[in-house]
Amino acid sequence: MPDALTATDDVHHVDDSALRAFFGYRMKRSFNVIQADLALALKPFELRMLTFTALTLVVSNPGLRQSQLAEAMDVERPNLVTIVEELVRRDLISKERVPTDRRAYSLQATRQGRMLCAEATTAVTAHEEALLGGLDEEMRAGAIEAMNRIEQGRQRG
Amino acid sequence: MPDALTATDDVHHVDDSALRAFFGYRMKRSFNVIQADLALALKPFELRMLTFTALTLVVSNPGLRQSQLAEAMDVERPNLVTIVEELVRRDLISKERVPTDRRAYSLQATRQGRMLCAEATTAVTAHEEALLGGLDEEMRAGAIEAMNRIEQGRQRG
């Protein structure tokens, strides 16, 4: 039975019940775990979450422009520059001027980029499977549905 | 009517199905929404998520030490310094040396701090209610349970 100021004797378990009432707090804590695990899964490929996301989107959408990629990733255009730069430097994607609009660049994954993306995807899938293994299908689907509604509630709310 | 390179003709909806398969990606997107809403709710009180979290924990745990607060918040000790500094500067919490261990500081919320915490808590609760209103109780409880298991899976996994 801890007793502040003088005591605080053992207190290895701080009372965070006031915070645990909040969805956002719970989500932050579990997202930290997910993100750390994802970073670990991507490390062998020298990818970060942002570069992995960008690479995957370019692989799935050949010819994508940077502005479209930025919008899809919910990232400001200036912040995408270094991400694209890094992927180009590593020969994972290439940039070509769009003939009909010489302001724009069209992004293409290289063969190497597609291969790395496939390998990284496999690794990430395995990591998530290990991390979420304790959750049955119903619970996982429910959580995903809840997250989808929250995301889509942005424009409504 | 934009027409990127060869294909990607209309593409206002980029194909992100390869990413949406990942729990981490879904979670990042919805967490961004939650976090932005939380920041909005806290802005009138000039609190950030981190200062709100710290304040709430000190209010709930009078006499808490910085090292315990850091551990509870999952923040490195050096990063807590400015957070505590800010709350002390605003007279929301106070630091007292622990008599029995003069290395440590014991944190106490001031009356003003407890009042601001209560008001902020009310605002955050209302914001979350509005944002999560579309989710029925079962779905919300399921999502929270899933997030708890993910967080606790860190040590197991």
Place this chain on the structure above:
DNA sequence: TATTGTTATACTCTATAACTATA
């Protein structure tokens, strides 16, 4: 020797204004 709080530092992610070259 180990621990509490601190300083200094650096890296990532994010956000805004202003520039360039095209349209």
Place this chain on the structure above:
DNA sequence: TATAGTTATAGAGTATAACAATA
């Protein structure tokens, strides 16, 4: 004038090493 990509910059959040005071 508007847009695509860029530069420069600044602010958060986070992580590590090293220090002074104390245990």
